[in-house]
Amino acid sequence: xxxxxxxxxxxxxxxxxxxxxxxxxxxxxxxxxxxxxxxxxxxxxxxxxxxxxxxxxxxxxxxxxxxxxxxxxxxxxxxxxxxxxxxxxxxxxxxxxxxxxxxxxxxxxxxxxxxxxxxxxxxxxxxxxxxxxxxxxxxxxxxxxxxxxxxxxxxxxxxxx
Amino acid sequence: xxxxxxxxxxxxxxxxxxxxxxxxxxxxxxxxxxxxxxxxxxxxxxxxxxxxxxxxxxxxxxxxxxxxxxxxxxxxxxxxxxxxxxxxxxxxxxxxxxxxxxxxxxxxxxxxxxxxxxxxxxxxxxxxxxxxxxxxxxxxxxxxxxxxxxxxxxxxxxxxx
DNA sequence: GCAGAGGTACTCGGATACGCGCTGTCCGAGTAAATTGGG
DNA sequence: CCCAATTTACTCGGACAGCGCGTATCCGAGTACCTCTGC
Numbered sequence: 001x002x003x004x005x006x007x008x009x010x011x012x013x014x015x016x017x018x019x020x021x022x023x024x025x026x027x028x029x030x031x032x033x034x035x036x037x038x039x040x041x042x043x044x045x046x047x048x049x050x051x052x053x054x055x056x057x058x059x060x061x062x063x064x065x066x067x068x069x070x071x072x073x074x075x076x077x078x079x080x081x082x083x084x085x086x087x088x089x090x091x092x093x094x095x096x097x098x099x100x101x102x103x104x105x106x107x108x109x110x111x112x113x114x115x116x117x118x119x120x121x122x123x124x125x126x127x128x129x130x131x132x133x134x135x136x137x138x139x140x141x142x143x144x145x146x147x148x149x150x151x152x153x154x155x156x157x158x159x160x161x
Numbered sequence: 162x163x164x165x166x167x168x169x170x171x172x173x174x175x176x177x178x179x180x181x182x183x184x185x186x187x188x189x190x191x192x193x194x195x196x197x198x199x200x201x202x203x204x205x206x207x208x209x210x211x212x213x214x215x216x217x218x219x220x221x222x223x224x225x226x227x228x229x230x231x232x233x234x235x236x237x238x239x240x241x242x243x244x245x246x247x248x249x250x251x252x253x254x255x256x257x258x259x260x261x262x263x264x265x266x267x268x269x270x271x272x273x274x275x276x277x278x279x280x281x282x283x284x285x286x287x288x289x290x291x292x293x294x295x296x297x298x299x300x301x302x303x304x305x306x307x308x309x310x311x312x313x314x315x316x317x318x319x320x321x322x
Numbered sequence: 323g324c325a326g327a328g329g330t331a332c333t334c335g336g337a338t339a340c341g342c343g344c345t346g347t348c349c350g351a352g353t354a355a356a357t358t359g360g361g
Numbered sequence: 362c363c364c365a366a367t368t369t370a371c372t373c374g375g376a377c378a379g380c381g382c383g384t385a386t387c388c389g390a391g392t393a394c395c396t397c398t399g400c
Binding site: 002025027028029043044046047050057058059060061062063064065 | 369370371372373374375382
């Protein structure tokens with residue numbers, strides 16, 4: 001189980017967009033140059049962010065992308081969901097109801113949820129909860145503490161006044 | 162991000178093997194029939210469990226697989242690791258050090274760990290912790306409470322005395 | 323009847339094709355800005 | 362000088378190939394059991 005490459009890119013893109021001044025759009029090509037990533041493919045990943053409602057797009061000259069919501073309200077969970085969809089990682093196919101096992105189980109156990117599914121979902125919920133508890137705003141603040149120069153230089157590079 | 166099908170199979174297989182009497186081996190074909198799954202592919206997944214040290218294999222007539230450890234000591238994490246490897250789901254490729262972003266960052270921020278990686282790893286650790294906290298023994302006990310008949314019939318079907 | 327050698331059948335193990343989804347790329351639709359001509 | 366229509370150039374958006382990992386399968390290596398023969 002490997003997570004999509006796009007998740008890492010999407011997270012860094014949102015963080016970078018938080019450095020652009022309000023009202024200023026950043027093009028996909030600018031972001032690709034900023035991170036030295038293949039332009040068309042990064043562009044595709046950003047479109048996933050747009051479809052998920054995390055970034056707003058503007059076409060034409062002076063167009064590009066900008067955060068659609070304050071960075072303090074964007075969680076890691078939001079980005080992960082936007083890039084790789086809302087489907088749970090563990091999918092229970094109810095094999096306990098198939099074959100001999102299915103014929104052996106009585107009605108009580110059939111009605112109850114699969115206990116293995118419950119256990120796996122419990123772990124996945126802990127993962128999602130932890131992702132939802134961390135906002136990109138917190139990460140940006142920490143980064144400002146560690147390296148104020150990076151944020152300052154990035155703001156200038158993205159054309160903020 | 163979808164988890165391997167084999168994880169679900171492996172979990173159910175270990176649970177089923179816990180119903181076999183000590184010293185009795187269950188063949189891969191028996192397990193495939195028990196769950197109505199394709200024999201060769203299920204066999205391959207069980208081999209992953211064997212490589213991970215969860216089940217012991219015996220060749221020849223009356224051979225097959227048996228749990229290598231008490232079911233109370235086998236956690237969901239063990240099975241997940243055995244099937245899909247120990248690699249973390251989120252892999253940080255340090256794109257912050259590439260392109261313009263890499264040139265803008267100073268030494269302090271370069272030495273520090275990527276904060277996005279830390280956040281993602283934090284969530285993944287919560288997931289792993291929850292998986293490691295649940296043993297198949299607990300699940301089997303719950304299942305015995307919900308449906309004692311299933312456990313009883315399965316023990317008979319697997320040839321336990 | 324018993325012991326041992328040989329044969330047999332059964333099981334696991336690694337090596338081998340196939341398919342779907344992530345990866346990577348392109349060109350067209352739409353839009354805002356710049357330009358130019360007229361009033 | 363100001364305004365408006367037109368042109369232009371720029372950006373996003375969806376549609377299109379390529380590749381790697383998971384899916385699915387097969388046959389060979391090894392072993393325990395069974396059988397048969399000789400004592």
